[in-house]
Amino acid sequence: MEQRVLSRKDFLRTSAKLAVGLTAGIGAMTLFPKRAAGAPSTIPDLPWPYAELDVEEARRRGHQGFYDENRACSYGSFHTIITMLQEQVGEPYTLMPTAFLEWGRGGGWGWGTLCGALTGALTAMNICQPKSTASKLGDELVGWYTQTAFPTDISNQYAVEGRFADTTNREAQVQTVCGSPLCHISVDTWVAAANVGATSAERRERCGRLTGDVAAYAVKLMNDDRREVFAPLYAAPASVAYCMSCHGKDGLDDSLGKMECTQCHGDHTGRLTAKMPDSFAPTHQARGHYPIPFSPRTTIRFTIPSAAVVWLAVYDVHGQLVKNLVNLEHYAQGPHDVSWDGTDNRNHQVASGTYFYRLQAGSHTETQRLVIF
Numbered sequence: 001m002e003q004r005v006l007s008r009k010d011f012l013r014t015s016a017k018l019a020v021g022l023t024a025g026i027g028a029m030t031l032f033p034k035r036a037a038g039a040p041s042t043i044p045d046l047p048w049p050y051a052e053l054d055v056e057e058a059r060r061r062g063h064q065g066f067y068d069e070n071r072a073c074s075y076g077s078f079h080t081i082i083t084m085l086q087e088q089v090g091e092p093y094t095l096m097p098t099a100f101l102e103w104g105r106g107g108g109w110g111w112g113t114l115c116g117a118l119t120g121a122l123t124a125m126n127i128c129q130p131k132s133t134a135s136k137l138g139d140e141l142v143g144w145y146t147q148t149a150f151p152t153d154i155s156n157q158y159a160v161e162g163r164f165a166d167t168t169n170r171e172a173q174v175q176t177v178c179g180s181p182l183c184h185i186s187v188d189t190w191v192a193a194a195n196v197g198a199t200s201a202e203r204r205e206r207c208g209r210l211t212g213d214v215a216a217y218a219v220k221l222m223n224d225d226r227r228e229v230f231a232p233l234y235a236a237p238a239s240v241a242y243c244m245s246c247h248g249k250d251g252l253d254d255s256l257g258k259m260e261c262t263q264c265h266g267d268h269t270g271r272l273t274a275k276m277p278d279s280f281a282p283t284h285q286a287r288g289h290y291p292i293p294f295s296p297r298t299t300i301r302f303t304i305p306s307a308a309v310v311w312l313a314v315y316d317v318h319g320q321l322v323k324n325l326v327n328l329e330h331y332a333q334g335p336h337d338v339s340w341d342g343t344d345n346r347n348h349q350v351a352s353g354t355y356f357y358r359l360q361a362g363s364h365t366e367t368q369r370l371v372i373f
């Protein structure tokens with residue numbers, strides 16, 4: 001008897017769960033388009049088939065997609081490529097929603113990391129191309145992005161001629177190359193050049209045009225590859241090979257990445273550094289032989305032609321950072337003196353000998369030798 005009561009309770013509990021599950025199942029099913037008769041009941045493995053798409057159509061739709069329900073860049077480029085494939089290929093693309101790529105906006109919900117237009121296009125590529133092709137074309141797309149002036153001439157021209165679906169802004173916009181795939185650098189560089197707000201309608205329009213440009217270029221790369229005429233054009237900046245010759249896997253093996261190193265780091269070896277204009281060249285006066293031998297003091301004097309963010313640090317002969325003297329501080333135009341008391345970052349007195357200091361002011365950099373007696 002006891003046994004039977006329990007079973008009945010169990011049965012009730014189980015059937016209640018089943019009922020809930022069934023309702024949820026029906027609800028979820030209606031989110032997907034109706035499946036054509038004879039269509040596969042499971043989602044096929046990747047890659048899905050690619051069909052050649054219209055590059056200029058992708059540009060216009062990318063711009064439009066950016067404004068779709070305010071879903072922005074990442075969704076814009078992804079949605080463009082996937083919906084064009086839905087039209088050209090049909091299933092399985094028609095089984096796929098596109099709104100889930102919205103997270104990439106603003107470099108990941110506004111974090112300013114990878115440009116969302118790239119996130120969307122790279123994801124679409126990774127769906128319709130085998131891995132080797134997706135990585136080859138993706139590498140080219142990201143590299144191209146870092147060296148392209150956005151919005152492109154074509155996008156600006158479409159806007160001026162009113163050929164985008166949204167014709168609110170019909171001005172040719174300022175164009176900037178930012179040297180980086182990071183949303184933060186891309187947006188902020190443009191905002192500075194255009195002298196508008198980072199949250200302004202102009203900035204959004206710029207990113208809308210850029211979204212179209214990225215979707216279009218991704219499509220062009222995939223078309224070229226399909227026609228077997230793809231040839232990489234991107235040449236990495238000298239710093240990547242040079243810095244990685246020591247920091248890469250055959251050297252110190254302490255760094256990973258393909259971004260332009262000197263955009264964020266100084267060149268502590270001084271060899272990549274372009275010669276600075278004379279008015280900018282720093283001079284330093286070693287004032288060694290101090291009465292107290294344990295507190296050597298050296299003054300580094302430099303002149304900057306215009307106000308800039310300055311970074312100044314001392315290294316030893318092995319390239320090891322010894323002391324940060326100026327950590328990204330704003331300096332006015334004109335001559336400046338910064339003194340170094342011969343201590344390292346832990347305030348220990350360094351040994352006498354040769355050191356280097358590296359000065360970076362805005363985009364100018366210089367490395368100089370320095371002797372501590």
Ligand code: HEC
Nearest residue numbers: 239242243246261262265266267268269272318319320321
């Ligand atoms: C000739 C070899 C060599 C080259 C070329 C080189 N480095 Fe280094 N780098 C070193 C060595 C050695 C260190 C010290 C490593 C350590 O402390 O473990 C170092 C340290 C660094 C550090 C850490 C500094 C610190 O805070 O201690 C950074 C960042 C760095 N390098 C970036 C670069 C960049 C960027 C380039 C290219 C412009 C570059 N390096 C080129 C050898 C090199």
Ligand code: HEC
Nearest residue numbers: 240243244247254255256257258259260261262263264265
């Ligand atoms: C977008 C900015 C950025 C770029 C581009 C970049 N780095 Fe860095 N890197 C950083 C930051 C931030 C750190 C951590 C803080 C630090 O130590 O400087 C770091 C750390 C490092 C370190 C470890 C430093 C240490 O403290 O020992 C090395 C080595 C390094 N980077 C090398 C490179 C090389 C080589 C490249 C080019 C291939 C590169 N970085 C490109 C921002 C960048």
